Every structure is written in C-alpha cells, then in structure tokens.
Amino acid sequence: MLITVDFLSDSPIYIQIYEQIVFGIAAGSLCSGESLPSVRRLAEDIGVNLHTVNKAYRLLSDDGYIRLEHRTGAQVVGIGLSHADIMPYLTDRLRLLAAQAVVLGMSEREFANLASEEYRKIDSKRTAGK
Amino acid sequence: MGDIINADTMLFAIGLLSIFASGITLLIIPYINRKSLLFGVRIPESAATDPAVQAMRMKYTIEMGLCLLFTLAIAILLFAFFPDAAILTVLYFPIALILAQFVIYLPLYRKAVQLKAERGWQISYIGVSYTGSRKERIRSIPKIWYILSLLLTAASAVYGLVLYPTIPARLITHWNAAMQPDAWSDKSLLTVFIMPMVSLGLILLFFLSNVLMAVMKLQISPERPALSLAQNRKYRRIMGHMMGYMSFLCTLFFALMMPMTMNLYIPSAQMMTGAITLFTGLMIVPPLLITIRVGQGGSKLRENILPVDAREDSLVKETQTTQRGDDKFWKLGIFYWNPDDPNLFVEDRFGSNGGLNYAHPLSFVLAVVLLLATIIIYIGVTALYFQGVFSR
Structure with a gap:
C-alpha cells in the first residue's frame, strides 16, 4: 500500500499516517500479519522525523490496529480486532459527525444513508480484493 | 575463455566494443535518468x-559523444x-x-544547482512510502532463466563427463587468430570442467545483481505515486528478465x-x-535498447501498459515543486x-x-572490498602484460 502524506494539510502528519493505515486495513490493502515498514524506513521515505512515525505507530498500537514488537517491528493485526476499548472513541467521533449533520440540516435517514454508503464503499473494496 | 580467444585482434575488437558500449551507456544517461533529476x-x-x-542535457551528450569518438580514435591509433x-x-x-565523464558532469551539476535556485524550484509538500516488504520484491525475481541456466550448465558438465x-x-x-593451435596441455578434469565452472560463477553473479536490484530502495515519485509504483514493479520485472536472459546467454x-x-x-x-560477434552483440544491444526504452526505475514506461488501478489515482499534479528535499544528501550529486x-x-x-549509501556502516566495507578487488585485478593484469604474458 502507498502511504501519502501532505505537508500542507491541516491535519498533523502522524494523524495522516494513522488514518491511512486504518483505511488500508479496512480496504484490504493491508492484510493481517503483514509487516509495516520500520520506523526509520518510513520516516526516511516520507521525509519526516522519526518521532512523527513513532507517534503514529504507537497510537495505532494503542488502538489495537497493529502490534509493535521489538524483533518483528510493526505488524498489522487485521479485521475483527476486539473493539471494546475503541468503542467510546468511535462513539465520540460519531457524536460529533451527527452534531455536524444536524447543524447542516440533514435528516436522520440522510445521515444514516451517508454512513452506510461510506461503509459499503470501503467494505466492497476489501471484498473485491479477495 | 581467455585461452581460446586470446588473439590480439580479437582482444582489440572486444576492447573497442567495450569502450563503445561504456561510452554509449554514459552519454545516454540524461535521457535514461528520471525526468525529475538533472545532473x-x-x-x-x-x-x-x-x-x-x-540544452544542458544536450550539451552533456554532445561533449560525451565527442569524447567517445576521440577515445576510439586513440585506441585505434x-x-x-x-x-x-x-x-x-x-x-x-x-x-x-569515466574520468572524462566526471569532468564533463561536474560543471553541469553546478549549473543545475544554480538553475534550481534561480527558478525557485522548491521541495514538494507530499511524502510517499510503500509498505511492501523487500521479501516480496525478491520473490518477484523471474527465476526461470536461472533454473534453465543451471540445468544447461549441469547438462554440459554431464556431457563433459x-x-x-x-x-x-x-x-x-x-x-x-587464424584458429591455428599454438598451445597444448595434458587432459585433466579441470580442462573439461572449466566451462561449466565459469558459467556457474556467471549465473551466480547475474542472480546476485538481480537480488541487489530487487532490494534497492524504492523511489516513488510523489507527483504520481501509484503510477510510479507500478512503473517500478514493471521495471524490476523487465530488468529481472533481462539479467536472466544475459545469464542464460552466457x-x-x-x-x-x-x-x-x-x-x-x-x-x-x-x-x-x-x-x-553474435554473442557480444546479443549481450550488449538488447539490454541497451531495453534500458533506454524503460528509463530509470521504469520512469519512461507509459500508463497504457500499467494495471488499470494504477491509472485512476495517477493524475499529474502540475506543481512547480521538486519531489524531495534530499539534494543535501547527494555530495556532488553522485555520492549518497x-x-x-x-x-x-x-x-x-x-x-x-x-x-551505495556511504553513511551506511556496511557500505564502507563493501566499497573497500570492491575498490581493492578492482585495483588488484588492474595491477595484476598490467604486471602480467609487462612480463610479456600477452605478447607472442
């Protein structure tokens, strides 16, 4: 999978890396057990500081998307990880999105449709890859 | 091989060919190089x-071409x-x-640095990395050529035996040169097995260069990442076949x-x-043409031969920015x-x-070993020449 980082974007680089790896797992570009590049390699490729990549990897590992081990480096955990820890976070983000939808004057149905459409897009990408 | 084709004329013809081939490889560099690199x-x-x-690219090629003609003339004289x-x-x-090339290159490198500053070409705002592992790249080496080469070598060893x-x-x-015998020796297993042994060494050498090419750092253009990645894949595939073909030919x-x-x-x-002549031609011409055609890292391959999924997000971003702020790591634009x-x-x-990345701890060892090996070969062969081994 290609990881692309936009230095002009408002979102911090470690968040961009984090998000792209999550997207990659969801879309099936990154499979369970697959190794991610080492912190040094990724930092060098993108042209950022080691700490930036470290931060992204640590965040991914904290949220359970990847496993960080001293020997094997970063490994993708894959689909179907235990989601008890991440639920509050997910609910939080969703709450904000729902609030934004309400402010925009969207109906509940429209909001739900939008959500399931995005879900299906990513999910179909993964199933198409298999 | 030296024992069989040791005639001066043959050696001279090979010499001219090697000068010509290395000259051509040197003078086409600006046109094989990635578009994003200027000296x-x-x-x-x-x-x-x-x-x-x-104009700079043209200047280099013309000067290098003149240099090649001059060198060939001196060699003939x-x-x-x-x-x-x-x-x-x-x-x-x-x-x-190669020394002449450096002399021609250096002012052009300085000029390129100056031009970059004048035009205000800046660092890109996009960084790209590919998550695929090196193992995946090594696995994609076309092994069939090496298997065929090994089988053929084994067959010729059996034939000898x-x-x-x-x-x-x-x-x-x-x-x-007139194919009149002028040296003899007693038969031994070595005389029979020298050919399979040499080819075994060559197969190993080609395979090793193929592995080296596979593990070489991936350069992905941030301007068109997906296209660049697909080009790179195709490039490694084509070059793998090329090296395999050369190994098989030998x-x-x-x-x-x-x-x-x-x-x-x-x-x-x-x-x-x-x-x-046929062997040398087949060994030099097709690889040279392929190298020119595909460009550095496959950068000259067009989209239509690439997988469809690489086309969709490979839209050209017309930015007046350079890809990476990595010039500072390239001393004189040559040494990394x-x-x-x-x-x-x-x-x-x-x-x-x-x-090599000369800052890598291993590179020092490799560079010294390679340099020493080259110097030893040069001194050895030159000493043999002055002792009259090559004259008759």
Whole structure:
C-alpha cells in the first residue's frame, strides 16, 4: 500500500499516517500479519522525523490496529480486532459527525444513508480484493 | 575463455566494443535518468521541458559523444602502433571515459544547482512510502532463466563427463587468430570442467545483481505515486528478465564451447569470429535498447501498459515543486551520504544503476572490498602484460 502524506494539510502528519493505515486495513490493502515498514524506513521515505512515525505507530498500537514488537517491528493485526476499548472513541467521533449533520440540516435517514454508503464503499473494496 | 580467444585482434575488437558500449551507456544517461533529476539535482518533473534543462542535457551528450569518438580514435591509433597492448586498451580506456565523464558532469551539476535556485524550484509538500516488504520484491525475481541456466550448465558438465574417456590425452588449449593451435596441455578434469565452472560463477553473479536490484530502495515519485509504483514493479520485472536472459546467454555460449575445449570439434576462424560477434552483440544491444526504452526505475514506461488501478489515482499534479528535499544528501550529486536512511543500496542519481549509501556502516566495507578487488585485478593484469604474458 502507498502511504501519502501532505505537508500542507491541516491535519498533523502522524494523524495522516494513522488514518491511512486504518483505511488500508479496512480496504484490504493491508492484510493481517503483514509487516509495516520500520520506523526509520518510513520516516526516511516520507521525509519526516522519526518521532512523527513513532507517534503514529504507537497510537495505532494503542488502538489495537497493529502490534509493535521489538524483533518483528510493526505488524498489522487485521479485521475483527476486539473493539471494546475503541468503542467510546468511535462513539465520540460519531457524536460529533451527527452534531455536524444536524447543524447542516440533514435528516436522520440522510445521515444514516451517508454512513452506510461510506461503509459499503470501503467494505466492497476489501471484498473485491479477495 | 581467455585461452581460446586470446588473439590480439580479437582482444582489440572486444576492447573497442567495450569502450563503445561504456561510452554509449554514459552519454545516454540524461535521457535514461528520471525526468525529475538533472545532473544529480532534483527538479520538478514538469521542468523537463524547460529550454535550459534541455540544452544542458544536450550539451552533456554532445561533449560525451565527442569524447567517445576521440577515445576510439586513440585506441585505434594505439593498436596500429602497439598491437600487443590491446589488453591495456580493454582495461584502461573505459576508465579514461569515466574520468572524462566526471569532468564533463561536474560543471553541469553546478549549473543545475544554480538553475534550481534561480527558478525557485522548491521541495514538494507530499511524502510517499510503500509498505511492501523487500521479501516480496525478491520473490518477484523471474527465476526461470536461472533454473534453465543451471540445468544447461549441469547438462554440459554431464556431457563433459560422459565424453571424457573418448577425448585425446593431449588437448589443444589455445588457438591464434587464424584458429591455428599454438598451445597444448595434458587432459585433466579441470580442462573439461572449466566451462561449466565459469558459467556457474556467471549465473551466480547475474542472480546476485538481480537480488541487489530487487532490494534497492524504492523511489516513488510523489507527483504520481501509484503510477510510479507500478512503473517500478514493471521495471524490476523487465530488468529481472533481462539479467536472466544475459545469464542464460552466457551459459549457452559456454555450453556451446564445450566440444571445442574438449577438442571434439574445432570451428573455423570465420565461424569463431562470427559466433563471438553474435554473442557480444546479443549481450550488449538488447539490454541497451531495453534500458533506454524503460528509463530509470521504469520512469519512461507509459500508463497504457500499467494495471488499470494504477491509472485512476495517477493524475499529474502540475506543481512547480521538486519531489524531495534530499539534494543535501547527494555530495556532488553522485555520492549518497544519509545516516538516517537504513537503505544500503539506492538508485543512482546520475546513471542507470544503483549505488551505495556511504553513511551506511556496511557500505564502507563493501566499497573497500570492491575498490581493492578492482585495483588488484588492474595491477595484476598490467604486471602480467609487462612480463610479456600477452605478447607472442
């Protein structure tokens, strides 16, 4: 999978890396057990500081998307990880999105449709890859 | 091989060919190099059409071309007066060309740095990395050529072993240019197995270069990442086949030499010259054409031969920005020194091969070993020449 980082974007680089790896797992570009590049390699490729990549990897590992081990480096955990820890976070983000939808004057149905459409897009990408 | 085709004229012809081939490889560099590289300096891909950039590339090629013609003329003159010295032509003239190239290159590198500053070409705001592992790249080496080469070598070894009892006790090991025998030695298993052994070494060498090419650092253009990645994949595939083809060709050549080393069949002088010319031609021309066609890292491959999924997000971003702020790691635009880069092998900045990251701890060892090996070979062969080994 290609990881692309936009230095002009408002979102911090470690968040961009984090998000792209999550997207990659969801879309099936990154499979369970697959190794991610080492912190040094990724930092060098993108042209950022080691700490930036470290931060992204640590965040991914904290949220359970990847496993960080001293020997094997970063490994993708894959689909179907235990989601008890991440639920509050997910609910939080969703709450904000729902609030934004309400402010925009969207109906509940429209909001739900939008959500399931995005879900299906990513999910179909993964199933198409298999 | 040296024992069979040691005639001065043959050596001289090979010398001229090697000068010519290395000269051509050197003078086409600006046109094989990525569009985003100008004499070791990173520039925006869109700057390739800048008249100043085009003029610089042209200037280099013309100067290098003149240099090549001059070198060939000197080599021919040298041969006319000292035919014995052909071996020195083979050894030293390509080196002279490389030195000349450096002299031509350096002012152009300085000019490129200056031009970049004048035009205000800046660092890109996009960074790209590919998550695929090196193992995946090594696995994609086309192994079929190497398997075929090994099978052929084994077959020729078996052929030698089976026919060993039937060959004469005293073998011709050396012929002059007119294919008249002029050296003999007692038959031994070594004379029979020298050919398979040489091809085994060559197969190993080609396979090793193939592995090196596979593990070389991936250069992905941030302007069109997906396209660039697909180009790179295709490039490694094509180059893998090319190296495999060269390995197979060498093996085939040595296998066909077996009846001759075993004195079972002695070809005529014309046939020998024809065979060697054909072999050298097949060894140099197709790889050179392919290299020109695909460009550095496959950067000249067009979209239509790439997978469809690579096309959709490979839209050209017309930005006046360079790809990476990595010029500072490239000393004189040629020598890569980046302690933060874990890669040992990186793509050439100016050239079509790979080079070392000299800041990598291992690179020092490798560079010293290679340098020493080269110096030893040069001193050895030169000393042998002055002792009269190559003259008759």
